[in-house]
Amino acid sequence: MNKFWIVLFHTYLTKLRTKSFIISTIVMLLLTIGLTNLPKLLDLFDKKDSDVIGVIDLKGSLYEPFKAQVNAVNHDLKLKVIEDETKAKKLVADKKLTGFIILDQDASNMPQGFYKANSLSDSSISNDLASALTGVKSNLAARELKLTPQQIANISSPAGFKKTALEKNAKTEEELNQARGLVYILLFVIYFSVLMYSNMIAMEVATEKTSRVMEILISSVSPVQQMFAKILGIALLSITQMILFFGVGYFFIKQNLGDLNGGFFSFFGFGSTSISTVIYAIIFVLLGYFLYATLAAFLGSMVSRIEDVQQMTFPMTILVVIAFMIAMSGLSNPSASYVTVTSFIPFFSPMIMFLRVGMISVPFWQVAVSILILIVSIAVLAIFGGRVYRGGVLMYGSSKSLKDIKKAIQITKNT
Template identity: 55%
Template sequence: MNKFWIIVSNTYMTKLKTKSFIISTLIIGLIVFALGNMQNIIDFFDKQDKATTIAVIDETAELFEPFKAQLDVFSEELTVEKYSGTEEEATLKVEEEDYTGFIILSYNEANLPQGTFKAMSITDNDVNTKLEQALQQLKTTIATSQIGLEPSQVEKLYEPVFFEKIALAEDAKTEEELMQARGIVYVLLFFIYISVIMYASMIATEVATEKTSRVMEIIISSVSPVTQMFGKILGIALLSLTQLAAILAIGYFSLSSNVDNIKNSGGVLEFFGFANIPASTIIYGFVFFILGYLLYSTLAAVLGSLVSRIEDVQQMIMPMTLLIVAAFMIAMFGLGVPEASFITVTSYIPFFTPMIMFLRVGMLNLPWWEIALSITLLVGTIVALALFGAKVYRGGVLMYGKSSSFKDIKKALQLTKK
């Protein structure tokens, strides 16, 4: 057991001090910090930009004021000015950057408003959308007035229909609970996906790196393959938790100290609508994350032991990566239909279980035996993979030369017997 912890600590400390780990943590931390301060960054650059002013050529001599009134409802930043010059003069003003663009208001054959917007570039979808919405609302107002509808009648016409959804099952989640569950499940699924795919690859690379140094023969002769393999897995796991804790701390600090809406809402979780999420959902998320990590990291360690060059690692673990991607895509589909038979069946397939069963646990009220069965199958698969993987690992780490095929598993097993 002492050798096991030596391997764990050595793996953890060695990777912790590497430039790649420090730089990647700093880069991700900066990205998270920037996202947490995104509103402040946008506001800063908005102050540097010129105000968005649109010139209005009103060919009807009566649409400008109601159009401006409608636009004020949709946007406070976008301003319009009545322009009395010609279209050619307005074009020159836009080219000289006196205006962002100009819109020509006129009537169509039905005596309803229409518009033509011109600018140096029409890539600013926000400006285009707000101008169109204001003109559409103006058209609706004029059209309803032409057919004799009162404002109160128009309001009733556009009033949203009452549509309540009630689940008949006693233990079914309400619509509000489903929305909250869907949000937190999506976040945790993405978290599991990124963590597993990134750190499992790190384990495979770590094993391949040690083989290139030719020290594996010494290590494997003094430490059992199971101890060696799981020592590395646990060491990388602790390293990943260290990095994730640092990133989450940066993200939480950035959000809680820089977003006014969060300060006034009672905290980060309440701001994102996760304050009422059951503790069991978070616990299951942690359980399936750990089991998923153990499953894929064990597989990654086995595959990493089969290659002799770091360049071959990605090719060897590609099938494993595709499995993780497939599980994530199925889970994304299941967010909309968590009770689908396809989702239910795939949740019991061990390589899909960490994501898909967690999805079902978060979205549905499942009987305890379904959760227990899935966890049992997952743990059993991890144990079986560890026992089989230990044999492959022992022979695989002694294989050198070009090794990038799954046929090498047979060769590794033969070396283990010697």
């Protein structure tokens, strides 16, 4: 058993000191710090003069009502009267104007506008100008129809519409939107964790076979012990990285709690995260990792060159991608039948069952059954994977096909 722990901690410490791990951790920590300080960063880059839009009023009567509507839509947008288009173009070229709009009337004597700027990449400005001009048009039309201000308000106001969930403990619309944002973020965490750390195990096994270290290892440590030692070693590595990410994230969230209330922070539901959602996220991350890590370990044991790892693990990658795509499509309708069915399929359930428990009220027995199926699948895959791994580590030469699994099992029987 001591040899098992030696391999485990050797795998953990070796990967912990690699440049790729250190660089990826630093990058992710910087990204975490950036996201948790997002309001301050936005304020830092948003410190600029207000946009100034030139207005050429060809009719002479549209500027004032247009200005009033622009102030109502976006009070940071400044308007400046310009006499002609030639002068406006010169001011835009000199960066003194963001753009200019020509106000005129169409064949029905209703306002119309022509907006011109060096670039139309900032669609928010043109959208605000269009909204303001639409407001002017609505007021003029109402005036011609001799409508009172109250009648105009009644026409403009949206119809009353309320949604109520009849199911007990069902989430409100606001809670669903927050849950959707939070689940969206955590699905990415599960996706990248499962994919990255599983491939890391496959690469670790293939690297040892390439350097012939495996021949020395199997003489002192059984292949099955090696496999599970590596799986747990990489698991410790992932836990280390997660503790760093969430620890730094939690620290900066506490520091910027006042600025983070509302906006991005509240939209993604971080302000009202339930303990059960966090617990389920941890459970399904770990179960998903062990399922795919076991699969990756015996797939990696069958290749003799690092270059062949991606090709051998490609079917596993496809399974993860399919699960992620189903989960993404299920965000808009987590009660769909295909989401419910796939949440019980072990290779999909780490993401999809988590999507369901995070978004809607799921009977506990369904969650328990999904977790039980996952655990049984991991056990079966571990037993089968151990047999494949034992023979796979002794296989050398070209090996890029899943058909070599049979060959690896045959070698296991003969040893």
